[in-house]
Amino acid sequence: MFSYYLKLGLLSIRRNPLMSALMIAAIAVGIGACMSILTVNYAMSGNPIPQKSEQLFYVQLDSWDPNSPNDDGSFDPPDQMTYTDATALMKADKAYRQIASFKGSLVLEPQGDDERPFSVLSRNTWADFFPMFDLQFLHGSGWDDAADYNIERVVVLSKETNERVFGGENSVGRSVRLVGMDFQVVGVLDEFHPAPKFYDVTNGAFNDPEDLYIPFNVGIEYEMPRAGNTNCWKSIDGDGFEAFLRSECAFIQFWAELIDETEKQEYMDFLNAYAEQQKLLGRFPRPLNNRLNNVMEWMEEEEVVDEDARVMLGLSLLFLLVCLLNTIGLLLAKFLGKSQDISLRRALGASRATLFVQHLIESGLIGLGGGILGLGLAWLGLRGIEVLFGEYVENLVGMDWVMVLTAIGLAILSALLAGLYPTWRACNITPAEQLKIQ
């Protein structure tokens, strides 16, 4: 029967080509608008490390100013950590794994006389960065703990940097010149483009990952240039880098890997004990307010989903509503226009249920058409967004199969919903009345 209804549906769609086109177009436009915006929102609110996002915790210590709130008026703890605290937490080693990291901006001098030096972004971090965030290597591996403590000049390159400097060859064991010093390559990463770039949202939640990774202590020891946000609430006591490191300036992101709730609780207790101890030293003037947020909680806290994107999502859903109202009206007109057809079929013995299914299938067909066309429009819409926003949205405008299925599913569902009332009305036509007129 289904195929017969399909045939009837197609016939009916063909009989009123203009009206059908209008309905399909309305659904397509609604779906296209919704899906392109939804895709961006979906990508922004995606989980960048689903396999362990519940075990990774962003650590916030409230070492901040007792007299004035933050820029946003709240008394939340700062979103980054001071050097004093980050090194103390690393040394305490209380979590299963923990890493402090900060961003740097360096000049890389390729070998060969014709090559021009260029600037690269670095992440200064600890050995556990790589296993903690499940990074995959093309060649070699991360450095070991000894390299951190012995301040060894080792480097892990991103895939792109390795291609640029070594033409994509296995460069493990070779050396790279950074700000006038030689670094030994120990590993080359595979593709790594987390979106959001969860491990450092302070410096741009959708920025590209850094070009290379060097030990935290090396960056500090050689006073290598830092990049990224630095926030100080208290004036720095004295000149020079040493004074800066001792200051209340926050520029470090700190992550801890904690396996279960018990470990989390223990770590929280440890943080609070640490803060209490710092209070005795005259630091941490605010009331105790340390935080542990797992990856998705932290993304929520930092509002990585852009407000404009959320506004647009709301508006686009309303847009879809207008398109559906449109479709309901047109379907109603169309089905009621077929009154005589329907009456005839009823008189010849078709039950109401049969007619109901038949007309729902027709609505579904229109939805399918609208969905497929809508997918095309959504793709166009995403290209438009890419052109308008530029590199900022690079990682956000790809549609995966989830989005494709959502688009088609949403289109069919919308069309079916839109078709319900018109179908119900059509099935309630009294055959005798209609046939009499004939």
Place this chain on the structure above:
Amino acid sequence: MEFGPIWRAMTRNKIGAILIALQIAVTMAIMVNAISIMQEKSRMMNRVSGLDEHNMFTIQTVGFADDFNERVTTEEDMAALRAIPGVVGAFQTNSMPLSGSGWGMGLQLEPGEEIDGTGVGMYFVDEHALSTYGVNLIAGENFSTTDVVWREPATTSWPGKTIITLAMAEALFPDDAMSALGKTVYIDDTQPMTVTGIIEKMQGSWPSWDGFERVMLVPSRLLWKDSDYIIRTEPGMRDELMPQVEELLAERNKGRIVRRMRSMDEIRERAYRSESAMIKILTFTIVLLIAVTSLGIVGLASFSVNRRTKQIGTRRALGATRVAILRYFMTENFIISLLGVILGAALTIGLNILMIETFSLTRIAWYLVPVAMLIMLGIGQAAVFGPARRASSVPPAVATRTV
């Protein structure tokens, strides 16, 4: 007028009328709120920067060689840049206004750690900065050559003079902004600085910050490995000079790289990219929305004309003029649209309240609602005109034919 019969006829097909009215209402709610967002974004983009934007550009220099000499490099670079014909001014700084990166400080009227300073965007400049920015000094005087000191990296002491913007002066001295001139303000909690000049208008680095127009200039040359140069050219010379300057700087010193050469126009475009994108997307959305709604009205009206062909013929046969038929459909649409826009006004305000609560949006301007109501009524009338004219051309003879 035939309001009575039209109304009674409509009540026979309530759902159709309700659907159109709803569609008009939701369309209007989206349209007005979208326009309000666009107005807010363009107000933000239209703030005047006070700079000679079209004739400025910036370039970053990053020293990396062991023997890189910051002081010599800066001095020689500046001398070379200022000697280029067509260059009006050049100076070294920490960052460019509107660029998104910068240095924020707090200034306060009394020294003391417990006092909350007023946030301000800070730029290190020399005596060439005012003429290079193209800003208007309305009180006090420019820095002199002797005011400008060399600043080591990670220094915590500050020079004794500063020039601030009028917006900053207003924030510090709300009663009499111009009285800021000559006053002592404190930076880094305790270090005094004297305000030696007030600039009429200038913008800082972060367009979405509410202290965007609060700026202070500090007379220092930077002994940093990386710094920005800002260069202003004679009108129309910028595009010609940009590649020349890049070449000159790259060739002059191999111990550094130059990068991120950007015109101020490009920096502005980048700073407001998401705002201008949002405006374009919303405009497109409104156009599409109105197209969908009007096509819907056309479709439904055509359908109802087709269904009523016989009745129209009968009315014509009974003496109704073509104008009367036309008027019938136009009036019908007017009533439906009127209901739609009244509901629409309520929805618009409701949606606006919801958006203000959920997001950091502002209230819609009052006049948008009545204007949008008129526009929606007009769109309804325009959409129904085609089908209504077709209805009016139904010949009376139709009534005599059986279907």
